[in-house]
Amino acid sequence: MSAHAADGTITTDIPARLDRLPWSRWHWTIVIGLGTVWILDGLEVTVVGNIAGRLSEPGSGLAITSGQITGIAAALYVAGACVGALFWGRLTDTFGRRKLFMITLAVYLGATALTSISWDAWWFFLFRFLTGFGIGGEYAAINSAIDELIPAEYRGRVDLMINGSFWLGAVGGSLLSIVALDTGLLPKDVGWRLTFALGAVLALVILLVxxxxxxxxxxxxxxGRDREAEEIVAGIERRVEAEKGEPLPAPQGSLEIHQRGSVTFLEIARTVFGRYRRRAVLGFSLFIGQAFLYNAITFGFGAILTAFYDVPADRTGYYFAVIAVGNFCGPLLLGKLFDTAGRRVMISGTYLTSGLLLFATAWLFDRGALDAWTLTACWCAVLFFASAGASSAYLTVSEIFPMETRAMSIAFFYALGTAAGGISGPLLFADLTETGRVADTVLAFSIGAALMCAAGLTAAALAVRAERRSLEDIARPLNAVAARAKGRLPGATAGGV
Structure with a gap:
């Protein structure tokens, strides 16, 4: 229940009521409706990489080169994602999660549909930018909504599973491309268009959900819309009680807040880089570490397999599918431990383990002890842990900053990691892994491994013990009234580290 005070504050137990809910069919609706967009992102990225060769062929219906697709189009998609995250992130904190996650998915849907009917290279580039623009906004709006709707006991594993589902889309994109680009089934100028059209159809289904x-x-x-909040939570409680067939346990604790509109950019900056500067360092470290490790492997995996092991270029997709499966299994199988063993142990552990395994892979590669499949197996082991770590980076920045800054914080760190991965990564790693020299590839692996280990050590020192804690406990809302003995969530703190 919520109660208004004469001075314009409100005392509410709604956060505690949401966190004490048992897992239910309603929560699965949230996961399916919000989380499946990561599959679309994985599908998009993989499809574009796989169709580059076909699009550049005469008769594809588009006058474009393979280099323009993997260079200009890829860079514009990344730029769109960065700009979109920052633009939509601010609006998400201002106008609400629901309004924005509907709009951003609609932007993605429209841009993907238009990509399928591109009639000129520059239109293709524009639609790729707009597709990234929509996807970038999704990360801020979706992660905010998921964390605020999922009970504290399950938040870690659910977040990791959803972020890791990107790799399901990657597997689907690889397999879809094989079928769609088979000229025995579809003409050259039709198959690649259908792959983008399918992405738009999937987005429409998700939009309906x-x-x-x-x-x-x-x-x-x-x-200031506490009556709407009360109606929504009461409705959820009725559904869960009807499903479980028993009354819900009483919520523990309440929160007193001043109600007002959105916060300013100055307040956001002071909060993230002033009050929570140690947490900001943690966010920077996690995103930079995972971005460079992934680029050390994924930006050159095809060239490495082709140059060192004579794997035909049209067969590297099968190796990528194996790597993608390993990436998805990491968050899926390790996710629960982030809620039980704890954030600090698991974040630092996954980062350090993946970094050390990549160092070992570099050593074996340098000695000539690997073939195409054993190298792929090593990559799979590295990324099993790295994927859980990378997913936990998104989880971390979405839960360690106050409610009023959540979407913007996610957007900022996402844009940082995406820019590092999409701009610095290719510039550094593509040249190293494409030279055909063993020493250069070993150096690429070692750089990625070193940054991942550094991020793991940072997490060991700075990671916040957020497991099974209310979001308001981890970072008290900026509008919260100073805690009183009987008017607070258990363990709520004023901020800092």
Whole structure:
């Protein structure tokens, strides 16, 4: 229940009521409606890489070169994602999670559909930018909504599973490309268009499911819409009680807040880089580490297999599918441990383990002890842990900053990691892995491994013990009134580290 005070504050137990809910079918609706967009992102990225050769062929219906697709189009997609994250992230904190996750998916849907009917290279480039623009906004809006709707006990594993589902899309994109680009089944100028059209159809299905996902009650509380928040939470409770056949346990704790509109950029900056500067260092470290490790492997894996092991270029997709499966299995199998063993142990452990395994891979590669499949197996082991670590980076920045800055914080660190991966990564690693010299590839592996280990050590020192804790406990809302003995969530703190 919520209660208004005469001075314009509100005392509410809504966060505690959301966190004490048992897992239910309603939560699966949230996961399906919001989380499946990562599959679309993986599908997009993989499809474009796999169709580059076909699009550049005469008769494809588009006058474009393979270099333009992997260079200009890829860079514009990354730029769109970075700009979109920052643009939509601010709007998500201002106008709400639900409104923005509907708009950003609609932008993605429209841009992908238009990509399928591109009639000139520059239109293709524009639509790739707009596709990234929509996807970037999705990361801020979706991670905010998921964390604010999923109970504290399950938040870690759910976040990791959803972020890791990117790799399901990557596997699907690899397999879809094999079928769609088979000229025995489809003409050259049709197959690649159908791959993008399918992405638009999947987005439309997700959009229809999202209609049933409510606005975040936590966001509504902050913005003076506590009656709507109460109605939403009461409705969820009725559904869960009907499903479980028993009354819900009583919520533990309440929160007192001032209600007002959105915060300014200056307040966001002071919060993230002033009050929570150690957490900002943690976010920087995690995103930079995972970005460079992934680029050390993925930007050159095809060239390495072709140059050193004579794997035909049209067969490297099968090796990539194996790597993608390993990437998805990491968050899926390790996710629960982030809620039980704890964030600090698991974040630092996954980062350090993946970094050390990549150092070992570099050593074996330098000695000539690997073939194409054993190298792929080593990559798979590295990325099994790295994927869980990378997913935990998104989880971390979405839960360690106050409610009013959540979407913008996610957007900022996402844009940072995406820019590092999409700009610095190719410039550094593509040249190293394509020279055909063993020493250069070993250096690429070692750089990625070193940065991942450095991020792991940073996490060991700075990671926040956020497991099974309310978001308001981890980072008290900026609008929260100073905690009183009987008017606070258990363990709530004012901020800092």
């Amino acid at each position: 999202r209609r049933h996902v409510p606005e975040s009650p936590r966001w509504l509380l902050i913005h």
